Amino acid sequence: MTIDLDDAIAAETKLSHVDGDNGELIILGENLKDIVKLEFEEVLSKLFKNLFHINYTHDEIKVLLAKARKEVFSLYEPNDVFLSEMPIVDAVRTLISKIKDGNDIETAIKLIAAIGVFTAALISKRNHRKLLVPDLNINHATDILRIAGLDYSEIHSTALNTYLVTIIDHGLNASTFTSRVVASTHAGLTSSVIAALSALKGPLHGGAPGPVLDMIDQISSQENALPWLETTLKKGERLMGFGHRIYKVRDPRADALKEALLSLNDSFVVDKNKLNLAYFIEITALDVLKRTKPNRPLHTNVEFYTALLLDSLGFNRADFTAIFAAGRVAGWLAHAREQIMYGRLIRPQSKYIGNLPNNNTMT
Incomplete structure (x- = not known):
């Protein structure tokens, strides 16, 4: 149901x-x-x-x-x-x-x-x-x-x-x-x-950006990206930072945050090795998703670049939901x-599908 x-x-x-x-x-x-x-x-x-x-x-x-x-x-x-x-x-x-x-x-x-x-x-x-x-x-x-x-x-x-x-x-x-x-x-x-x-x-809802960094940490190198991503999808698991309930194409917020992230390239707090790995993972993941799920459009979403941007600014992944708020x-x-x-008081209706007393039927 x-x-x-x-x-x-x-x-x-x-x-x-x-x-x-x-x-x-x-x-x-x-x-x-x-x-x-x-x-x-x-x-x-x-x-x-x-x-x-x-x-x-x-x-x-x-x-x-x-x-x-x-x-x-x-x-x-x-x-x-x-x-x-x-x-x-x-x-x-x-x-x-x-x-x-x-x-x-x-x-x-x-x-x-x-x-x-x-x-x-x-x-x-x-x-x-x-x-x-x-x-x-x-x-x-x-x-x-x-x-x-x-x-x-x-x-x-x-x-x-x-x-x-x-x-x-x-x-x-x-x-x-x-x-x-x-x-x-x-x-x-x-x-x-x-x-x-x-x-x-x-x-x-708000807890996905942190696991994007967990995914990047687990992949750890460009050589591991393709096999890790393919294995994860074969298990029926999600790739963190990809796909959205509403967007059938790329999430526009991802592009806005990527641009903000690129502006930090000369900052001492940015881990360039991690970012280069993340960019490689994004390209590889999009290719794998296109091949393995051709009838289901899955693109980079806001969570992917949220994780990278907030991490580069010095926030811990445990902080991300509060910063989002x-x-x-x-x-x-x-x-x-x-x-x-x-508006008015929001009061939607529900449809009862449970049992009825005394064997009555719904009319």
């Missing part, structure tokens, strides 16, 4: 459109290749336009987000042993629950700040680095790297900014749908984000507000 909602229309939105046949992602009426050129804060101002009772400019959003980073930072307790023993994404979810539920833009900005700040602070704590207070004079991507204790020079912050923008919204995926369901009850934006983050951490939270919030403003 297979149950899904693939062909069901559950919402109308002006936020994003995923064209799987043509490999296009449209955000706010613009193609992804144009959106990724913008600063994260500028995309926020566009994303939230007309969704709250006040519209802020790019510069105003930048100031509000910086102030919010400093405010939520006070909610983090570095000596909390309970938090330090949890996976980062679970610790972030726990910390977010400290933020009062609300449906205004101030709550939304605070939640965006919170995921970035909490993730970065937890990374810093785990690596025994000095905990830095948020800086009001830099942008969100730069401050995430800075607080985490990573290289936050312009080339690195630009690459992370590209990542945050690239994954900011992507249609009605599982976590975004979850945010809309909770928002439809008018529970509040904090509740919507907590629910969405809980959906994201599931390995079928730092960008996607803006999309969750925009969808939540859209649902509150224009």
Whole structure:
């Protein structure tokens, strides 16, 4: 028995459109290749336009987000042993629950700040680095790297900014749908984000980028690539970083992140041997997939280059889901507000296929 909602229309939105046949992602009426050129804060101002009772400019959003980073930072307790023993994404979810539920833009900005700040602070704590207070004079991507204790020079912050923008919204995926369901009850934006983050951490949704690096590590050399890939497919297993539920052609986000990754080529943090191996694995995998699954289009997806980019920026693979959430939270919030403003309580029907009492039959 297979149950899904693939062909069901559950919402109308002006936020994003995923064209799987043509490999296009449209955000706010613009193609992804144009959106990724913008600063994260500028995309926020566009994303939230007309969704709250006040519209802020790019510069105003930048100031509000910086102030919010400093405010939520006070909610983090570095000596909390309970938090330090949890996976980062679970610790972030726990910390977010400290933020009062609300449906205004101030709550939304605070939640965006919170995921970035909490993730970065937890990374810093785990690596025994000095905990830095948020800086009001830099942008969100730069401050995430800075607080985490990573290289936050312009080339690195630009690459992370590209990542945050690239994954900011992507249609009605599982976590975004979850945010809309909770928002439809008018529970509040904090509740919507907590629910969405809980959906994201599931390995079928947000947990795949890490295993891309596991795959590369296991292959270990160009000579091993072809036999490893062929053996894995013969076992009926997936190749991490390839194929997508919606895209029938190459995922446009993969190209955006590959370009960001290439910009880091001269950076000392980049492991060029690993990247050269990854590029070889990608070419080989696409050829093997084309030969072995000719009737099923499987192409490079966002997870492949997400793993390589975040790894090159210095994040551990265990951090990836939380860093993804730092960008996607803006999309969750925009969808939540859209649902509150224009939608109803989401209450789909189910079809009962169980037994009936007293041998009655369904009519």
